[in-house]
């Protein structure tokens with residue numbers, strides 16, 4: 001019998017003229033990490049952002065996109081963490097997938113290892129690997145009448161991350177630069193990550209689409225800065241591993257998805273592999 005995972009939730013979070021922004025968020029409960037994937041629906045077509053992690057969530061995201069009754073023009077993959085691209089192999093093998101060149105070559109070279117490292121997922125893992133075929137590059141592009149601004153952020157939550165802005169709508173797809181209402185996946189680049197978020201606060205964007213959790217405003221961006229600063233300070237004071245986790249759980253009881261600690265602690269405080 002297939003493993004049961006609670007259904008993702010789907011909603012329209014903004015409408016302006018004939019453009020609608022949708023988000024599909026996987027469960028916050030039982031070890032899940034509320035992966036957030038999004039759809040930009042324009043007059044004639046859909047553009048998707050990220051692909052979900054677990055197979056049933058990826059299928060649910062695809063079914064939701066198909067239910068809108070417009071062709072999927074393309075999908076942008078934000079970065080190479082498995083919880084964003086595993087779903088490509090489950091549900092998006094027939095779609096044009098764009099990613100930064102570093103993301104694309106990582107999945108090409110390490111995709112198979114990454115899936116075997118996740119053997120515990122069983123039938124929740126993708127049955128095949130789909131590698132993005134198209135290179136996304138920084139710059140402006142108009143797609144179906146909407147202006148997109150693509151950019152890359154280096155050395156924050158990941159070495160290379162794609163960001164997408166829709167300046168005329170005030171919407172910014174920050175993906176894993178923001179964890180909205182959930183615990184953050186911390187890396188050794190917290191100082192630079194804080195500076196990236198500080199710059200984000202100075203933009204005219206108003207709606208921030210995260211990689212985990214529900215759509216956010218600038219106060220959530222500010223709370224992420226505060227969280228990163230507290231983590232940096234705790235590490236500076238000598239906290240590590242379980243003691244660090246306990247400290248953060250106590251300091252942020254309102255944040256959800258504590259399962260993320262067990263994913264990153266061996267990488268932050270040890271030398272566990274990067275995929």
Ligand SMILES: [Zn+2]
Pocket residue numbers: 081083084176211212
């Ligand atoms: Zn993520």
